[in-house]
Amino acid sequence: DLVEKSKKLSAYAAVDDNLLSTHRVIGIGSGSTVVYVAERVGQASNKSDLVCVPTGFQSRQLIIDNGLRLGSTEEYPEIDIAFDGADEIDTNLGLIKGGGACLFQEKLVAACSKQLVVVADYRKDTGVLGKGWRKGVPIEVVPAAYTKVSLDLAKLGGKPVVRSGLPAKAGPVVTDNGNFIIDCDFGEIPPAQVAELNAKIKALVGVVETGLFVGLASKAYIGNADGTITKKT
C-alpha cells in the first residue's frame, strides 16, 4: 500500500544518500520504517566492517535478522550515524517519538550520534507537533512515580494517559527498560516552544525521558504518496 511504499522509499534513500564507506558504528532505530533501514544497511558491500547499535529489543532483532554485527551503547557511546523513525516532524526538525515505546534508548542513541537521519512516511510530516494521528507526547516514567508525574503533567496543562498494554497485555505497557509510558496531550506545540516544554517535562521527578526530540535530527527523509521524497535539513 502507499504508506508502506513511502516508508521503504524514505529508508532506502536515506541510507543510500548518507551511509558512507567511512562510517563504522551505525545506530538503528525502532518501529516499522527502520525495518527498511536495517534491510538496506544489511545490503551494504562493507557490512562486515560495520557494528550496529540498537534502540530496543525490536531494533536488536532487526540487526540480527539482517546479519549485521550487534554492538551496545555501553561499548559504543560514540556513533557515526543513526537512522530512526518518528511519529511527527515539525518545521525545525523537532520530533515527537515514542509511538513504539522505545523513546529512551532512541534518545540515548541519538545523543551518542554525530548525526541522526529521520525516515518517515508522509503522515508524519505534520509541520507542527501535536497535530499527528497519535495523540500526545510519549513520556517514559518510573512506575513508582506515574501518578505523581500525571498530576504534575496536568498542572502543566497536559492530559496524561498511562499507555495500556491491551489487547496484548493487561495493565500498562512496560518498556525495554522496565518503565511505564504516559501519553500526554498538550495540543499543538509551536516549534519555538518545543524546547521549553521538553525541559519542563524532563525536570519532573520520576520522568526518565520525553518523546520530544529537539535539536537532535540533522536530516529527515519523507516518503510521499506520489513516490517522490521530501528531504529536510
Ligand code: DER
Ligand atoms: O517509537 C518511535 O519513535 C519509532 O521511531 C516510531 O514512532 C516510528 O514509527 P513507524 O516507523 O513505525 O511509523
